Amino acid sequence: MSQDARNPTRWISPDAGNAPSLLVATLHSVWGLFNGFLEWFGDLGLFAWQVIRAAVRRPFEGRELLRQFDELGSKSLPVVALAGAAIGFVLSLESRSSLVRFGAKSMLPAALVYSIIHETGPIVTGLVVCGRVGAGIGAELGSMKVTEQIDAIEASGVNPYKFLAFTRIVACILVLPLLTLAADFFGVLFGWIAETLVEPVSFLRFVNQGFVGAGFNDFLAPTFRTVFFGLIIGTIGCFQGMRTQGGTAGVGLSATSSVVLSSLFVILADVFLVKFILVFFS
Amino acid sequence: MRGSEPAVLLAEESPTTSAAETSRGKAHAPAVVLRGLHKSFGSQVVLDGVNLTVASGETLAVLGRSGTGKSVLLKLIIGLQQPGSGSILINGQEIAGLSLEAMNEIRKKMGFLFQHAALYDSLTVEQNIAFPLTRHTKMTPSEQRNRVQELLASVGMEADLQKMPSDLSGGMQKRVGLARALALEPGILLLDEPTAGLDPITSCEIDQLILKLQDEHEVASIVVTHDLLSAKTIADRVALLHQGKVLIEGTYQELENSQDEFVSEFMKRDS
Numbered sequence: 001m002s003q004d005a006r007n008p009t010r011w012i013s014p015d016a017g018n019a020p021s022l023l024v025a026t027l028h029s030v031w032g033l034f035n036g037f038l039e040w041f042g043d044l045g046l047f048a049w050q051v052i053r054a055a056v057r058r059p060f061e062g063r064e065l066l067r068q069f070d071e072l073g074s075k076s077l078p079v080v081a082l083a084g085a086a087i088g089f090v091l092s093l094e095s096r097s098s099l100v101r102f103g104a105k106s107m108l109p110a111a112l113v114y115s116i117i118h119e120t121g122p123i124v125t126g127l128v129v130c131g132r133v134g135a136g137i138g139a140e141l142g143s144m145k146v147t148e149q150i151d152a153i154e155a156s157g158v159n160p161y162k163f164l165a166f167t168r169i170v171a172c173i174l175v176l177p178l179l180t181l182a183a184d185f186f187g188v189l190f191g192w193i194a195e196t197l198v199e200p201v202s203f204l205r206f207v208n209q210g211f212v213g214a215g216f217n218d219f220l221a222p223t224f225r226t227v228f229f230g231l232i233i234g235t236i237g238c239f240q241g242m243r244t245q246g247g248t249a250g251v252g253l254s255a256t257s258s259v260v261l262s263s264l265f266v267i268l269a270d271v272f273l274v275k276f277i278l279v280f281f282s
Numbered sequence: 283m284r285g286s287e288p289a290v291l292l293a294e295e296s297p298t299t300s301a302a303e304t305s306r307g308k309a310h311a312p313a314v315v316l317r318g319l320h321k322s323f324g325s326q327v328v329l330d331g332v333n334l335t336v337a338s339g340e341t342l343a344v345l346g347r348s349g350t351g352k353s354v355l356l357k358l359i360i361g362l363q364q365p366g367s368g369s370i371l372i373n374g375q376e377i378a379g380l381s382l383e384a385m386n387e388i389r390k391k392m393g394f395l396f397q398h399a400a401l402y403d404s405l406t407v408e409q410n411i412a413f414p415l416t417r418h419t420k421m422t423p424s425e426q427r428n429r430v431q432e433l434l435a436s437v438g439m440e441a442d443l444q445k446m447p448s449d450l451s452g453g454m455q456k457r458v459g460l461a462r463a464l465a466l467e468p469g470i471l472l473l474d475e476p477t478a479g480l481d482p483i484t485s486c487e488i489d490q491l492i493l494k495l496q497d498e499h500e501v502a503s504i505v506v507t508h509d510l511l512s513a514k515t516i517a518d519r520v521a522l523l524h525q526g527k528v529l530i531e532g533t534y535q536e537l538e539n540s541q542d543e544f545v546s547e548f549m550k551r552d553s
Contacts, residue, residue, distance in 0.1 A: 152401075155360050156389065
């Protein structure tokens with residue numbers, strides 16, 4: 001008989017004796033994560049307070065705000081338009097086959113317009129801006145932080161929370177609804193193009209059929225919920241950028257975390273805001 | 283070489299030497315007074331009771347080994363970091379507990395040259411130097427441009443107005459950083475390694491510029507440096523930081539003649 005066969009504890013994992021210490025280690029790491037999460041929220045709250053305090057005092061940095069409006073808005077337009085166009089095209093093609101199967105082909109324009117202005121346009125715009133602007137803000141401010149440019153702004157008697165953060169957050173808040181309109185427009189336009197390729201129909205007729213039964217609230221509330229997306233993207237991007245530590249690795253981490261966190265919070269906000277809109281605007 | 287006060291070896295907590303007299307024998311009010319300044323990062327004590335006074339029109343060179351808290355000292359003075367304890371008086375005003383707005387008013391009277399210049403990399407050289415002018419003065423754009431050109435000429439970079447910081451060498455960036463620090467004609471100048479990375483001729487020009495500012499505008503300067511030749515040229519007094527304290531303070535000559543083993547070795551070996 002082998003040594004293992006004679007040993008009654010041979011089938012027990014070698015780690016079994018360390019179970020209590022493994023449990024403690026696991027609990028410790030879970031607590032560490034939870035603690036880090038709370039600490040992050042606390043720091044975010046302090047950051048938001050600094051920005052709000054800075055926002056109500058002169059000067060209002062109008063020139064920098066305009067520059068950011070151009071930087072974050074105009075330069076995001078092509079990618080948002082492209083994303084909207086792609087979604088509209090695909091939605092039209094995918095919906096068509098389903099609607100034909102149920103004999104509801106004539107509902108295609110309405111289904112497409114309703115789906116784009118209610119959900120697809122706002123959320124796609126939010127996520128695309130998270131990727132482009134969130135990463136941009138996180139990397140730019142992170143780079144400024146590690147090269148002491150933010151310190152230099154502060155040392156010259158200018159409040160960086162106003163000059164850097166407030167202007168970017170306000171620009172994000174203002175451009176998101178406008179970009180959403182662009183995504184909606186290109187979504188509907190390319191939805192029509194996809195439909196026309198299969199069965200020619202005039203754009204005017206397509207739009208008329210699409211907006212049948214759609215009220216002002218169908219359009220207004222979903223579009224303006226992107227104001228909250230802008231607030232989230234701007235705040236998280238600036239916060240992650242301005243708390244960057246370390247060198248280039250820190251800058252990369254800030255850019256990545258800005259995108260991941262802002263995308264996550266935009267999706268969460270979308271869930272709550274959809275429910276809110278359904279309750280108060282339907 | 284400048285200065286005439288006797289060196290004081292400050293091994294333990296002791297009152298700072300008076301800085302009311304410069305090399306020209308004039309009495310001046312203290313512009314910067316540090317008393318019992320402590321600063322730690324976690325368990326690492328960086329400054330452990332620093333006492334220093336710098337008068338208007340005086341230049342103090344702060345020497346010390348790398349990592350002894352020289353740059354931290356400058357950042358405490360301009361309020362970018364908060365001390366653990368101790369007092370910082372700028373033109374007689376205690377800066378601890380000041381509101382951001384009040385601190386910004388004080389900062390407008392101070393110029394800061396960062397160790398790596400810290401130029402705003404999305405702005406041109408002209409926009410970098412005009413940054414404080416745009417925000418804190420009522421100059422017209424043409425007045426700002428004239429002032430920027432004047433400042434750039436003083437650091438020998440008048441031809442580089444429209445260049446981006448990324449197009450400049452390290453030494454050129456530092457000169458632009460110095461021009462930016464001087465934009466608002468500050469009464470207090472904090473210079474972190476102003477001649478590091480510069481060729482000997484440019485270093486000499488920067489030294490001459492600091493001396494000129496000192497003579498013409500009675501600027502109080504604190505210069506953190508490893509460049510002993512520069513310290514010898516521009517400083518009225520020299521303070522040597524060691525283990526979080528001012529180990530010795532006096533004229534350059536007095537530090538050179540010190541019998542203290544560390545001071546003696548530092549003055550001979552550091553460069």
